[in-house]
Amino acid sequence: MTTILVTGGTGTLGRLVTERLRADGHEMRVLSRHAQPYAVDLREGGTVLDAAVAGVGTIVHCATTQGGGDEEAAAHLIAAARRAGVGHLVYISIVGVDRVPLGYYETKFAVERLIEESGLGWTVLRTTQFHDLLLRLFDSLAKPPVVLLPAGLKDQPIEAAEVAARLAELASGRPAGRVEDMGGPEVRTFESLARSYLRATGRRRAIVNVPLWGRTYRAFRDGGHLAPAQAVGKGTFEEYLAVRVGGHRRA
Template identity: 80%
Template structure:
């Protein structure tokens, strides 16, 4: 079996990937800002990063933040991977990063290009938004009596464990370049997802669809972040909500 480094290995996606790879018999190192022995801030790089990648066969790059710094982090990671002779870099991106002019999406697209031009063997998987993120958004919107929703916007959430399984499969294989996107089983209006959330949470809120403005909103409204032809995910948002309620 191989030695695999998972960046962001304590996060929503990374911890699932780590568990699956270890269950499959791989030696897995977890890199995050606070996880010893590989506590590294990728935006800063340094000797700790070199130690983390030494002797690694494959890197699964899950670490990411909408607060900025992803490109600098990727540059540091790629530089260390080159020096260590890493054979395969797997990167998780987002469906629509090349179609939606949203700041975080632009950053993810820039990292894709860094990976592609790295000189390393590489694989890039794009996925739609996770159920977990959608839940957090709806929970925040429901803190007031009237939930304001982006008018005309749909979503296609996917189960994070399913994306993790695909990433683990790709990490165990040879570099594959840009693979098929992975999307959830249903394209749903934001209003229908909000109603599902409210029902599961036992909340009553008025829903108001609000038209927004700007190029990013127009692209979201046009479905640039969706992949209905690649609806390979199985778990629905209602199933996610039921499972969360049981916990």
């Protein structure tokens, strides 16, 4: 079996990818800022990064900061992968990175281009947003007595474990380039998702839809982040909430 390195291997997605690949019999290495023996900040690179990729056949790049530095991190990873002769680099991206002018999306798109031009064998999978992102968002929005939502927005959340299974499948195969996008099972209005969250958590809140403005809002409102033709996910937001929230109701 191929030795596979997962960057961001202690995160929400990376941990699931690592577990899936290890269960499939692969020798695994986990790279993150704090995971020994490969504790590396990819934005800095260094000798530990070279040691982490030495002898690796495939890298699954799940690490991200969202606070900047992802392009620099990818450049360090690509350079180390070249030196080590890594044959396959798999990258997880987001549906709409080429259509929505949001800073984080633009960075993800730039990383895609770095990987495509790296000279390495590569695979890029774009997915819609994970369920847990919506949970964190609604946890924050529901703190006041009124939940303010951006009017006219929809989302298509997907279960992270399903994405992990797809990434593990891709990492076990040959470089495939840009593969088909992966979307959640339903395109839903933000309001319907928020109401499901409120029911699951037992919170009573009024919901107010607030029109916003700007290119980014318009791109989201037009569905640039959605993949309705690739609604291959199975787990719904309500099923996710039943597991994550369950009987732990909030005030």
